[in-house]
Amino acid sequence: MKHEIQRKMVEILERCMDMTIATIRSDGSPQATVVSFVHDGLLLYFGCGAGSQKAMNISRDPRVSVAMTAPYQNWLEIKGLSIAATATEVVAPSELTEVGGLMLRRFPQISAIQPTEAAPVKLFKVRPTIVSVLDYSLGFGHTDLVKIEAGDIAETLDSMRHHWLASAVVTS
Template identity: 35%
Template sequence: MTGDIPPIHDRAVEAVAALLERERLMSVATNRPDGWPQVTTVGYIAEGLRLYFVIARKSQKFRNLQADPRMSAAVRAGHGPAGDAVGVSFAGLAEEVVEPAAVERLNQQVIARFPDVHIYCPGDDSVAVMAFSPSIVTAVSVIGGRSHAETFSIGDPPGSTRSPETVLF
């Protein structure tokens, strides 16, 4: 699937990582059991191009990811003075972070990034910390009303058997 998509280069990694650091919310698309996609918005933190987010264990999104870890995400920056915008979309795999030390480290990052953390967290007491490792990245700019996109591959394609933990950024 990614054979004809060029690998991401350092300049693109830096630009996408900078965008992820500036923004706070991403749209997450998962696959429902009936085949229909489901899109929701979540707060996230980023470590390079790897994204982490929290979801309620009782949510449809959590059930979707447990059944099918393939996920797409999109992050969009605000408009510039001329209506210009930039954004990025991803396709990859999500998995729950279960290692207690990793969960605590991520919790501290969430608290630092989101002082009003309750705004971005599920209302349910039982939550899951999820890690999203993209395999495909599409950087998009909108300049003068025209979209310009560039797509890159990272590691293995979505749906591969390689664990997201082994994708290196």
């Protein structure tokens, strides 16, 4: 995958706080819901109620679709992502800890929620397979369609972690 498109996708992810995720109900009809999310490179993570329709839909069929648009003032500034992906529950303790850290950094207000106030939650990882990158600054309706391979995700993770390490050194 081209580094320029990878950078553009990550920049859009950084600018978006919420995404709409569509899952598949047991009768085959779609269910779309807005959720807040964090990301590690091109991997997206979100939490939802353990007994929610969304969690049940994903446990039955991991295919999901995600859409997000960064804030804009006029149509010629629209940048967004439309993603075909698979979602899986995060269960590994190390990954749960890592995702928890990402969530605390992006949404520090969650540290004020007491465990007794919180309903049981499941965390999900969303792994993109096809991404439509919208960038209307390149022309009204402009999109680039990108197929995401496992190596693309690994490459983006490495570059993001290197970037975070560099910023941590600068700010310390």
